[in-house]
Amino acid sequence: MSPIITAFEHSPDRGRGLARDMRVRWALEEVGQPYDVRLLSFQAMKEPAHLARHPFGQIPTYEEGELVLFESGAIVLHLAERSEGLLPCDAHARARAITWMFAALNTIEPPIMELSLARILERHETWYEQRLPLLEERVRKRLGELGRSLGDAEWLNGTFSAGDLLMVSVLLRLKPSGLLDQYPQLGAYVARGEARPAYQRAFAAQWAVFEAGSTPE
Amino acid sequence: MSPIITAFEHSPDRGRGLARDMRVRWALEEVGQPYDVRLLSFQAMKEPAHLARHPFGQIPTYEEGELVLFESGAIVLHLAERSEGLLPCDAHARARAITWMFAALNTIEPPIMELSLARILERHETWYEQRLPLLEERVRKRLGELGRSLGDAEWLNGTFSAGDLLMVSVLLRLKPSGLLDQYPQLGAYVARGEARPAYQRAFAAQWAVFEAGSTPE
Numbered sequence: 001m002s003p004i005i006t007a008f009e010h011s012p013d014r015g016r017g018l019a020r021d022m023r024v025r026w027a028l029e030e031v032g033q034p035y036d037v038r039l040l041s042f043q044a045m046k047e048p049a050h051l052a053r054h055p056f057g058q059i060p061t062y063e064e065g066e067l068v069l070f071e072s073g074a075i076v077l078h079l080a081e082r083s084e085g086l087l088p089c090d091a092h093a094r095a096r097a098i099t100w101m102f103a104a105l106n107t108i109e110p111p112i113m114e115l116s117l118a119r120i121l122e123r124h125e126t127w128y129e130q131r132l133p134l135l136e137e138r139v140r141k142r143l144g145e146l147g148r149s150l151g152d153a154e155w156l157n158g159t160f161s162a163g164d165l166l167m168v169s170v171l172l173r174l175k176p177s178g179l180l181d182q183y184p185q186l187g188a189y190v191a192r193g194e195a196r197p198a199y200q201r202a203f204a205a206q207w208a209v210f211e212a213g214s215t216p217e
Numbered sequence: 218m219s220p221i222i223t224a225f226e227h228s229p230d231r232g233r234g235l236a237r238d239m240r241v242r243w244a245l246e247e248v249g250q251p252y253d254v255r256l257l258s259f260q261a262m263k264e265p266a267h268l269a270r271h272p273f274g275q276i277p278t279y280e281e282g283e284l285v286l287f288e289s290g291a292i293v294l295h296l297a298e299r300s301e302g303l304l305p306c307d308a309h310a311r312a313r314a315i316t317w318m319f320a321a322l323n324t325i326e327p328p329i330m331e332l333s334l335a336r337i338l339e340r341h342e343t344w345y346e347q348r349l350p351l352l353e354e355r356v357r358k359r360l361g362e363l364g365r366s367l368g369d370a371e372w373l374n375g376t377f378s379a380g381d382l383l384m385v386s387v388l389l390r391l392k393p394s395g396l397l398d399q400y401p402q403l404g405a406y407v408a409r410g411e412a413r414p415a416y417q418r419a420f421a422a423q424w425a426v427f428e429a430g431s432t433p434e
Contacts, residue, residue: 055366127344149272
C-alpha cells in the first residue's frame, strides 16, 4: 500500500507550490515512491480525526500503515533515511546534509515566514510600512550568508540532498518579493531545484489539485 | 578525543541557559559524552575561522575530528543517532520522536523567538505595545495545542527523547513572560525537563562560563 499524505483541498497559495505538502511530494518523487493524497478542507483540518494525526491542525501529514508523522522536515528525513537519493551514504556527508535541513527550517525559514506573514496579516496595520525594512533586512542578512556559503557550488553539500530540497522550498517563498533577485547565485540555485524532474512532477500534482478545485461548476 | 562545541564567551542571556549551546550540552550530558568548549567573543564569531565552521556566524558548532556540524537541532540528532538514551529503538517510535524535534524547532520556536525578538529589538518602537497581543496570541495558540497533545503524559512520545529535550529548551524561553503559567501541564513538563540530572549538569556548566566572565578583575 502506498503512503498517504494530506494536503489542502483549496490551497491558500493558489497552486503556487508554497504549501508544505509540496516538500513531501517532491521528496516522494525524488525517491520514486508512489503516494496517495487525502485532501482536507479548512474545517476538516480542525476536526478530531485530523488533530489525532496532526496536533497543530496543519498539513502535511504522512501515513504509512500504523506510522503517522507530521512536520514536513520530519517526513522528508524519514523518506530520506529509508530510500536512496536524498542523503549521501558517507556518514560525515550525511550529517552535513542533515545540518542543512535544520538550517533551512530553523535559520532561513523563520525570517522569510515572518516577512510573508506580515505581508498577509499586518498589511493594513499602521506600522506595516515602517516595519518592512526591518523584516527585509533580517532576510537579506541570511541570504547574504547563505549565498557566500554556497559560492559557485551547484548544491550546498556536494550532491543534491534533502538539505537542498528543504532550502530551495524555503527560498521559493521569496520569489514574488524580488529579494532573491539581489542574490544571483541563490536565484540560480533555486532554479536548479525547480528544474529537477521530481520537482516538476510534484509541482504538477499539486497544481492539478488547485485547478480541479477552481473549475467553475 | 572529546568533541568540541562552541559557546558564547559572554552569553547575552546572562547565564540563564537560553543560548543554543545549552541544548547541545544537555544532549551530551544525557548520552554521557564528555566534551570540550571553545568560547567565542562576538568578534570571533564573525571571523573567517568561525565562519568556516558556521556559515551564519552563530553558536553552537560541534567538531568531532574531521566532522564539523552547526544547527543545534542537527547536532542533537547526530548525538541521538550514535548513542543511547535520546531516541527510542523501535523504528516507529523513533520517527515520532524526530517529528517532535522538528515540531519544537519549526512550529513552536518561531513564534516564541518572534515574541522574544520583539521584546529586545522593538521595545521602543511606536508599534510595540499594539503588536504585543498579536505576538502573544500566536504563542498561546501553539501552547494550547501542545498542551492538549501532551495531556497528562510525562513526555511527548512515551519515554524522554531528543524531541522533549528540544521542546523543553524552546519553552524555557517563555518562563520570564509568564505565558507558560497559563498552561500548568506545560509548566510541569518544563519543570520535569529541568529536573533531569543531565539538564542540571549542563546548566551548571554554562553558568560557570557566565560567572567566570562576569568576575570583577
